[in-house]
Amino acid sequence: MNEFVLDFERPLIELEKKIQDMKDFSSGEDIELSQEIKRLEKRAEKLRAEIFANLTPWQRVRLARHPKRPYTLDYIRLIMEEFVELHGDRRYADDRAIVAGLAKLAGRPVVVVGHQKGRDTKENLRRNFGMAHPEGYRKALRLFRLAAKFHRPVIVFIDTMGAYPGIGAEERGQAEAIATNLKVMSHLPVPIIVSIIGEGASGGALGIGVGDRILMLENAWYSVISPEGCAAILWRDRAKAPQAAEALKLTAQDLMKLGIIDVIVPEPLGGAHRDFKAVAQVLKGKILESLEEISSIPPERLVAQRINKFARMGSIVE
Amino acid sequence: MEWFQKVKRGLKIQKKKDIPDGLWIKCESCGEIIYKNELERNCWVCSKCQYHFRINSAQYVQVLMDDGQLMELDPDLTSTDPLKFKDTKKYSDRIKAAVQKNKMKAAVRVGAGKIAGRPLVAAFLDFSFLGGSMGSVVGEKIARGIRHAIEKRCPIVILSSSGGARMQEGILSLMQMAKTAAFLGQLSDAGLPYISILTHPTTGGVSASFAMLGDVNIAEPGALIGFAGPRVIEQTIGQELPEGFQRTEFLMEHGFVDIIVPRSELKEKIATLLEFLWDEQA
């Protein structure tokens, strides 16, 4: 099989493969072999803990980009009971880099919006690697307004390297599309739960990311700019991305300390891609908990609290 | 050797002729030599080619506000270095240098004043202060300016000139986009007008938040306005960008700018728009 493996997870993956091979070979009667398997399993467990307990920010960025990582549609499939995708911004086009629609979450109708990356080259071309154009943000905006009209909570999944920097995107007003979403989301009279599931870069992420509760997966990252972009500008060298990742304080733990996110969602040891179902179940639980906390707050107070939440963000000296 | 010295001397003489004692300034666009006082009278616009020189926030206050007066709100708000950010230089050193060079503490001036006799709140981003970038302090000062306008029930004018969010404050800078947009939502709810003036350049996190949200968006001619920077776009798509791409006139053509107004007419136009939009309350 042609598995994608990150350099720092390779020793573990190789050991796991060896164990699996031995298990396949063993009939269960060979005591010596079973003992060897046990021994190797212990070693794998230790190795797993060693590698993943002390990930650098840059390693987390690479885990967040793991091509096998669960994407928005995976979470929708695993968390929601039903999903009807709605297409298009009614202005220009249907941007496949953002999926949106109506769904049921624990029996309750919700509106869902999220960036969607492709699994392979063909799908990535169609979905533009999860990098949205203005029509993607305007499709999201249409769904936010729909949610307000029918009093449905909004569930958002963020996973993007950024809003797409291209000619068409500028012609059709990328800046205006994102700005309008920020203004409308900050005042939307229904609960908004945002989950950062993979990558969260700049205005392209925030453009669907203003909410009452911000959840973040343990190995996701969220920043004003990608580490590569930051390195290119401040260090004049994209290869300095690992340093930039360190400096930007973009991990879930950092963002918790900075008061940006509310919940860190733990991933299985080794990353979300190792067990879709497990991470989806944990995320579902956290989304429901968050929704529970705010669903009885009257709309006016909910909006006031949301504005306050963002008003407090920042660091200044009077 | 002799030839080299000659050229050198020649250059020197020519340079002297160009700008004698700072009284004359050469237009960066057409090369016209302009008398400095005349340029100032003309709001720093070349009288020959209409090139708009980049000016700082203090100069914009002179151009737009009655009697050049702005009662600054929170002039002492200062950036901290919440991430202890260091690239090739420490962020804290960059702030110190910018404060010293610009004789102001942040990349924006926000205050109360009058335009054509109408009381309002005005904010001026300053490109000469770390590229006018928006960090916590810029976001906070804009937000407080909007709140002040709501409290006083008066309009707000924000003049943008910024490369975008301030990277050295990381995610906290990004969140200023949400903060300023949220406060503008409250201003809308209060029924108060917001006039956004986009000058060269207005890009990134500033264009993708308050700068694009004016009830009326005015732009100076020839300004670079967009979300992504032209270099990033060129690198992404691997081709050269068309002439005039992301300039004011392009934005107007695509429907994102209401009016193009030369700097010398800005003040008058703001006054007219406010009169049309809003009845001052006693």
Ligand SMILES: [Zn+2]
């Ligand atoms: Zn000129």
